[in-house]
Amino acid sequence: MNTRNQEHGHGHAHGPAGHSHGVSADADRRWLGGALALIIAFMAAEVVVGVVAGSLALISDAAHMLTDAASIVLALVAMRLAARPARGGFTYGLKRAEILSAQANGLALLLLGAWLAYEAVRRLVSPPPVRGGLMLATALVGIVINVLAGWFISRANRTSLNVEGAYQHILNDLFAFIGTAIAALVVVLTGWARADAVATLVVVALMARAGYGLVRDSGRIFLEAAPAGLDPDAIGDELVAQRSVVEVHDLHVWTITSGEPALSAHVLVEPGGDCHAVRRNMQRLLSDAHGISHATLQVDHLGEDAEPGGLLQITAPPASPGEPGAHGADGRTSPADDTHGPVHRPGPHEH
Structure with a gap:
């Protein structure tokens, strides 16, 4: 016990013990569970249709939906871990499990996007035959499924980077299905099979953007940035x-x-x-x-x-400019040897 702080009553003082963080975790889990059921059911059917139709765009959409499902499962697991009370060496509990989940979602989007980009370039060089009609019908159903799944997740607490990661997966999948539908229509009307690969590249660009955002935001938290x-x-x-x-x-x-x-x-x-x-x-x-x-x-x-x-x-006497302890024009000093970060002092006209 620090006797000086105890006597003066200063020491360390904390803010309010309770914190409110929006929508209840139980409600979040229900909405995420509903989205997960929709995605798994449609994903299984889409893999079969994509193989039959010979469409890389449909297969890429199905692979993207697999990461959607994984992101929701990660979100659900992270929610349960984060809800556990702080104990032992985990003085903040396991709240950062949510941030780990968000970073995993971002990395999954980037890695999957790199693989799909490679496959799309191969198909631009040598396009296989594509059954545009089947591809179009599946893409239209996929749009409906993703609108519903996105609505479910939007009802959860999106201030959580974890939930936002799952939502970004669904949103990107919706754009992917729209692009696939347009590509399928081009194939049906013109027979240009390369439209399938072009749609895949559009999806890859969206995945890269969302994945980078999640990795960046979660990385800032892990690096203790403000x-x-x-x-x-x-x-x-x-x-x-x-x-x-x-x-x-x-x-x-x-x-x-x-x-x-x-x-x-x-x-x-x-x-x-x-x-x-x-x-x-x-x-x-x-x-x-x-x-x-x-x-x-x-x-x-x-x-x-x-x-x-x-x-x-x-x-202490003022140091030379640029040395530790030197005063700047705003009254702030550069860091001292044993302090972490700038030293803030009142300006000449304050107090």
Whole structure:
């Protein structure tokens, strides 16, 4: 136990214990389960029809639907894991299972797209015969199935990157079936068999776009990057502008899982300042202005310790420009040796 923090009552203080994350997990699982049943039933039939019709576009659609089904299964498993309470070494529980699922969905789209692109180029060079009528009928049914499945998933909580990954799979499959239907119509009307391969390449482009987005967004979370739309430097400036605050350092902003941003920081308050009031005001600011309800703030009086970034750094002579501790025009310093990230201090006209 840190005696100094215990005596002053500053230490680490957390935001509200409860967090609300939209639609209930049970409702999400029901909608995802309905979409999964539709997709599996149609996918099995489409594989057979694609082989009979000799259509790579239909087979690629079926393969894409296989990744749709896998993405929904991953989403359902991840939801159950994320719902487990935190215990043992998993202090956040298994909430990031959802982000793992989203990243797996993105990688699956990219890898499958690469294989389909290779097959499509082969068919552009040497197109096999294609039964356009059968291909067209199957594609039209596929459009209906994907509209229904997409509607089911849209009813779930799409603020979850996990659910959004499954939704992107379905949405891309819908566009793929529309492209396949157009290609089939071209084959029926003109006999140009290469339209099948062209439609496949269009599908590949859509898959690459969606897959890259999922890998990028999930990668940002795993790398502990600040959530999109939240600028840590701007937040640091807002915090240090609060009454009685003389410095904010070790400021970190990250995402626990979809829709759960978190923040931690070390705050130094002028001697005699009300640390409890500063903490409450900061947590209210973070929650109201930035939607950060999970905030851990260590608030100490200036001079209570001699940690780097605290009293010694403030009283030390100014360093040369570009060296650790050098002041910038905005009153912010470059990182000190033992602090992580910029040190925020009030400007000359604040307080």
